[in-house]
Amino acid sequence: xxxxxxxxxxxxxxxxxxxxxxxxxxxxxxxxxxxxxxxxxxxxxxxxxxxxxxxxxxxxxxxxxxxxxxxxxxxxxxxxxxxxxxxxxxxxxxxxxxxxxxxxxxxxxxxxxxxxxxxxxxxxxxxxxxxxxxxxxxxxxxx
Numbered sequence: 001x002x003x004x005x006x007x008x009x010x011x012x013x014x015x016x017x018x019x020x021x022x023x024x025x026x027x028x029x030x031x032x033x034x035x036x037x038x039x040x041x042x043x044x045x046x047x048x049x050x051x052x053x054x055x056x057x058x059x060x061x062x063x064x065x066x067x068x069x070x071x072x073x074x075x076x077x078x079x080x081x082x083x084x085x086x087x088x089x090x091x092x093x094x095x096x097x098x099x100x101x102x103x104x105x106x107x108x109x110x111x112x113x114x115x116x117x118x119x120x121x122x123x124x125x126x127x128x129x130x131x132x133x134x135x136x137x138x139x140x141x142x143x
Contacts (some may be wrong), residue, residue: 010037010075016055016064016084023055026071026084037075045079046116047073050133053109054084057093057141058081062086062128079118087128 012033016022030051051071060070064087070097072083092111114119117133124130 006135011109012071013071014071016066016071018059018067020056020059022069022118023052023059026055026069027052028045028087029143030073030082034080037076037080039137041046043080043135044104047135050082050113050116050135051084053113054082054112054131054133057131058084061091061093062087062088066125075137078136080135080137081132082135083130083131083132085125089124089127089129091130092122093131 005065012030014026014029016026031048034040034047041045042131051073055071055087062069067087070083070085072085074081096116110120113133117135120131120133122129122131
């Protein structure tokens with residue numbers, strides 16, 4: 001059920017069941033991969049929170065019985081690009097300026113992603129969708 005790839009080129013791909021356990025494993029394995037890449041400190045914490053939120057959303061809102069979700073991370077020059085793909089293309093995240101009025105309704109997760117990531121968005125796939133985010137791993141150089 002689990003397939004994992006880690007290469008010297010800085011790519012990591014993982015397929016997990018679209019469950020709470022799968023989301024938790026995605027976060028834990030992403031943390032280990034970030035350590036292996038030497039990403040530490042606040043950048044690693046930001047990437048971990050982004051993976052946790054996107055994986056939780058994939059398991060909760062993108063779940064199709066019998067279908068997995070996929071985590072893909074790519075280490076770039078000064079950033080980590082994170083993608084979570086699920087099988088529910090018709091359920092796309094909203095870019096809400098404010099969380100829901102009732103805290104029990106949620107709505108805070110993507111605000112957290114927006115605050116921690118340099119950019120984020122959604123793209124279509126043949127089956128489902130991919131929610132992506134880019135997290136900086138070192139400060140921008142002043143111009």
